[in-house]
Amino acid sequence: MRPLQTLLTVLLAAVSAFALASCGNPTPGPRRVGGSGEAPFVGHVHGLGVDPADQVLYVAAHGGVFRLADGALELVANRAQDTMGFTVVGPRHFLASGHPAPTDRDRPGHLGLIESRDAAATWTDVSLSGKADFHSIEPAPGRVYGYDSQTGTVMATTDHATWVPLMRGDVYDLAAHPSRPNHVLATTGRGVVQLIGTKQTELSTPTELAVLEWPADNLLVGVNAKGAVYRSPDGGTTWAAAGQVPGAVEAFSAETTGWFVATDEGIFSSTDLGTRWVRIL
Numbered sequence: 001m002r003p004l005q006t007l008l009t010v011l012l013a014a015v016s017a018f019a020l021a022s023c024g025n026p027t028p029g030p031r032r033v034g035g036s037g038e039a040p041f042v043g044h045v046h047g048l049g050v051d052p053a054d055q056v057l058y059v060a061a062h063g064g065v066f067r068l069a070d071g072a073l074e075l076v077a078n079r080a081q082d083t084m085g086f087t088v089v090g091p092r093h094f095l096a097s098g099h100p101a102p103t104d105r106d107r108p109g110h111l112g113l114i115e116s117r118d119a120a121a122t123w124t125d126v127s128l129s130g131k132a133d134f135h136s137i138e139p140a141p142g143r144v145y146g147y148d149s150q151t152g153t154v155m156a157t158t159d160h161a162t163w164v165p166l167m168r169g170d171v172y173d174l175a176a177h178p179s180r181p182n183h184v185l186a187t188t189g190r191g192v193v194q195l196i197g198t199k200q201t202e203l204s205t206p207t208e209l210a211v212l213e214w215p216a217d218n219l220l221v222g223v224n225a226k227g228a229v230y231r232s233p234d235g236g237t238t239w240a241a242a243g244q245v246p247g248a249v250e251a252f253s254a255e256t257t258g259w260f261v262a263t264d265e266g267i268f269s270s271t272d273l274g275t276r277w278v279r280i281l
Contacts, residue, residue: 040075045262047086048253060086065120076120085137092119097134127161140176147171175212203236213254229274242274
């Protein structure tokens with residue numbers, strides 16, 4: 001990952017670990033790893049998602065993709081692949097990007113878009129291998145959005161092969177409207193940018209948001225770098241404060257079974273729309 005350009009904003013100071021630790025100098029959080037022998041390295045968490053096939057929480061991190069089982073993280077397929085942009089798109093069906101494991105010297109340094117149809121046991125190169133490093137991948141009806149850190153570009157694809165550039169800039173996270181495929185939001189150093197087609201507008205938010213999720217048409221949720229949770233019922237026009245997550249946020253996922261967040265203090269879940277959070281790891 002290339003370091004993000006210096007941004008003279010409060011957000012950069014607060015989320016420097018969130019943006020930079022993702023590849024270059026990852027800092028392990030307080031996470032338990034299952035199994036015997038030498039424990040795999042977890043490091044900075046890049047993504048979270050629940051597999052609808054079995055309702056298991058998957059944790060994509062600098063040290064690989066892990067599944068949460070019996071209160072501990074288990075490394076999938078013993079693969080220490082730096083997995084970024086991780087998202088669950090269906091039962092056992094994942095999309096991601098990132099960088100190969102240190103022992104996998106035959107693969108390019110930037111994985112582009114990769115896909116797994118067996119819950120991260122194996123991955124297939126799909127597009128932009130060796131070129132793109134997607135730090136955020138966001139599915140939408142009939143398309144996929146991605147933010148490529150190499151070119152600083154938000155892009156979209158309808159076939160996973162041909163990508164159309166939409167916006168340039170330093171982006172932290174993407175959130176797509178659940179039912180409007182041409183409507184996506186991006187958290188940036190200048191705030192939340194709304195993209196409807198090619199039209200860009202900046203939304204007013206009560207705080208600098210680091211991560212966003214759009215689990216329902218009438219529910220948009222954001223978390224700032226310090227773990228404060230905010231909800232919007234109208235796509236980001238108005239916001240209300242919800243709960244507080246301990247620590248600096250690393251990754252966030254709003255699932256039908258609950259919400260999950262990874263911070264530098266652990267992994268937490270909420271079943272009341274982010275008001276109360278319980279440590280699960």
